[in-house]
Amino acid sequence: MRPYELWIGLRYTRAKRRNHFISFISGVSMAGIALGVMALIVVLSVMNGFQDELRSRILGVASHMEISGPDGRLADWPALAEQVRKHPDVRGYAPYVAGQGLLVMGDSTKGAMIRGILPEQEAQVTDIGAHMRIGTLAELKAHEFNIVLGADLANALGVTVGDKVTVIVPQGVVTPAGLLPRMKQFRVVGLFSVGMFEYDAGLALMHIDDAARLYRLGDAVSGLRLKLADMDRAPWVTRELAHTLVGDYYLSDWTMSHANFFRAVAIEKRMMFIILLLIVAVAAFNIVSTLVMAVTDKQPDIAILRTLGASPASIMKVFMVQGSLIGVIGTLAGVVLGVLLALNVETVVPLLERALHMDLFPADVYYISELPSKVIWSDVGTIAGVSLTLAFLATLYPSWRAARVQPAEALRYE
Incomplete structure (x- = not known):
């Protein structure tokens, strides 16, 4: 049997809320995480492809x-x-x-x-x-x-x-x-x-x-x-x-x-990872605000659960499940979209160039005449792991607040 904390947390996530604003913020949080994860996967894949392509072309002419x-x-x-x-x-x-x-x-x-x-x-x-x-x-x-x-x-x-x-x-x-x-x-x-x-x-x-x-x-x-x-x-x-x-x-x-050149590419890859990770971090902060409002909205439910014998730790688990599910859905969506886009970036970029009527990556600036991409699954795993970790950490404070709700105070005006 599933733990009742998991069952209630999943129920809160998929139930129709009285406060539609909370549902909107939850959707924004999922979309933000998905966008950040997708951008990270695509950019790092392009950087990996760029590095490999440059190395193979340089060493194909040099030695x-x-x-x-x-x-x-x-x-x-x-x-x-x-x-x-x-x-x-x-x-x-x-x-x-x-x-x-x-x-x-x-x-x-x-x-x-x-x-x-x-x-x-x-x-x-x-x-x-x-x-x-x-x-x-x-x-x-x-x-x-x-x-x-x-x-x-x-x-x-x-x-x-x-x-x-x-x-x-x-x-x-x-x-x-x-x-x-x-x-x-x-x-x-x-x-x-x-x-x-x-x-x-x-x-x-x-x-x-x-x-x-x-x-x-x-x-x-x-x-x-x-x-x-x-x-x-x-x-x-x-x-x-x-x-x-x-x-x-x-x-x-x-x-x-060519040490300085490849070192510069590696440093740029790390910096792009850190900068784009901020998108995921902002989306994780949205999870905090979503859960804080959800805790306020669900105070009567929390009070009833407490009077039925639920411990503060169980209440924490309920809202941690709710927040973590937002992170899991957003991360999975971002991984799927990011991998699909990274594997097809050589097709997508020419379409964008024709649509915008401009050369996005001129060869005399970027050394190569086409945009390569190489998906490294260890990078995908790292990005997904960091995203899930941030989403999990974002659930701790709101869940802790939910566990501190006093049943008598919550039911006084109900």
Whole structure:
């Protein structure tokens, strides 16, 4: 059998009240909790998706780890690769030459990161080859001075495949007229689009031999990039290789090169959780006011229960059940709506953009061109648990007041 406190509390919740204002406040409390829980789930899911999408796209163009020489030059990279490949976590490696340059086409000028690659090995460490819009990385051949541009960079310069662009690098050439920058014409043989504005608008690829010649590195390269079996183990692999490699090298991993960015995203996620939790807290305070008015409205009923032998603790349980049920219904509704919206946010956002005739998430501001979402069930459980806890705590004071009602005082004017 159910405890009579539970039965009476459920009866009070679903019974038609004489005071319709109390019913209205109860509905507002449920709606407020549902809205807060839904907003928390959707926002945290979007933040999780945003973080994962950025990480996968950044590491699809960058690398899990990089090893370079102390002066920015790595002379004998094949020997280093032989040492590195023995580590069980290393799945691939590729040399690279990196530098800054200025790309010129007619009156258009754009700064870009220049990266020299070995096309046959690039697929071991990045996914750029899978995001080629026109052409392939295989068309980057040594001494032919071909170049592959990000789609947005090519659009800004007004060039397409077959056009020639002039690449100007900071390393100068001493002439009787003074120090002049080095420049060389390259033919555009391909365009890529990884869906991340930072790289699509600021990265140019060329063969590693052409880049080494352009930056006067001779037979050396800038460094070696590695791909690991598990990117989350990058800090441990970095420490292990630092102790096992023979030679003077500088090692870095993605958690170091992008640490501030991902830390900022994590901090923003925590702050959004705290701010949106205030919605749930306000709704919980509404539960307090609802129950206080319900206690006042039900004072004759409380007095009768007390005269029939109900203890103060039993009266407390009755109103705690009533208030907790408001929290449970609101939380369950918020969880269902929040999960449904989070799972379909990639469909909902384009509909809103078309309805409002505006781009809510421009790629040049938010780095990615679409809004991702990833529902983490532990986050959903945490949100639901916090919401239920706040709702339960909100019932304590009104229930305590109900337990203090004196039967004689409550029935005096009835």
